[in-house]
Amino acid sequence: MNEEKSFHIGKSYINLAIAENELQGEKEEKLGQAQHKATIISTYEEIYGSKTTIDVKNIFEKCKDQTKKMLILGRAGIGKSTSCRYVTYQWAKGELWFKYQLVILIRLRLLTTSRYPPGRKYKPIDLVEKEYFPCDDLSQEDRRHFKDQCDKDQVLWLLDGYDEFVQNIPEQLKDVLDYICKTQHHILTSRPYAIALSYDVKLEITGFTNDNIAKYAQQFFDQIKYNLKDASSESQKLLNFLKSNASIWGVAHIPVNLELICSLWSNMDSSQTKILTMT
Structure with missing residues (x-):
């Protein structure tokens, strides 16, 4: 990346179009069946030229359960990781998702055996400590406060890049990831393949309008x-x-x-x- 052309995310981010996955899947199947270049281009415009943008502030309205869980799909380069960083930034500025005291972005590809050695049982707070406070040890008071926030539904996890992680999940991290996915408010992002998890709410990032x-x-x-x-x-x-x-x-x-x-x-x-x- 050219550092001279690296821009602050708050000044360079453009809202992406997010489509309900069931509808988008039908359209993408048509694109995959196109044989000729002209047909592919025409189909592409039909699919991606008429997208409906969903305001990210409102995406949880589709979640009916008390614990908000959402799967966001998108192919390579479409903006999944950038979207995660952007919404984290917007939350930190106090511009969305006010109910959460913490929004925690975890890049799943960083959860490796070399960084999380086997031989111990990991808890959610251990992920926070390792990813955000690598040079410090959180106090017992910090750990108790964090658990209290989780128990009161005040924490939202952004788990980014499941497709880069699912084939090589360290055995010692399976329980903590399973706990987060089953009990915590979270958004999981992935490319469309390699998803065997069941989510009632699925959205797909389809890129720019x-x-x-x-x-x-x-x-x-x-x-x-x-x-x-x-x-x-x-x-x-x-x-x-x-x-x-x-x-x-x-x-x-x-x-x-x-x-x-x-x-x-x-x-x-x-x-x-x-x-x-x-x-």
Whole structure:
């Protein structure tokens, strides 16, 4: 990543479209069955060009149980981890999910045997201590206070990247993860495959809407306007180019792809963009 173009998440995040998984699954199956490029592009636009954005503040309204549990799916690069970081940031600013005293983001791929050696029984507080206070030991008072918060439903866990974790879950961590998933308020994110868990509420991150693409491009170039001549006009030139090329416009709905496209565009002479292709 180019450090000069690393932006604060509060200034660069764009809301992603989130679809109810059952409906989205039917549409994605159609995309998978498409054989020809033109058909694929047409199908892509049908699926991803008419997304409905669900405000993240309201996603728990779909959870009917007292303990809120939700599975959020999305393919690689679609924005699952970024969304987790963003909602954690928004909670810390006091802008959503006021009922929770703590929102804890756990990157599941970091829960490895080398970091959590066998030979002991781990508790939820041990995950918090290891991931957030690696150089300190929490006091017994801290541990009791945390358990009290969990017992009073004041803690929300964001468990990110189940697909990177499920095939190699350390035996010594299975009980604590099972406890969190069964008894604690949580959101679990994963790619669509490798999910054998049962969730009543499933949503899917489907990437950017057409309007999101324009907004992201504008924000990207606004933040480098002091390093790029005519940054605002470059944003519009990029949008015009994307819309003129159906293939690139399609992949630009995936956030990581659009970030790469914007970075490439900002580093090249726009007069040469006729040679920019999918490859």
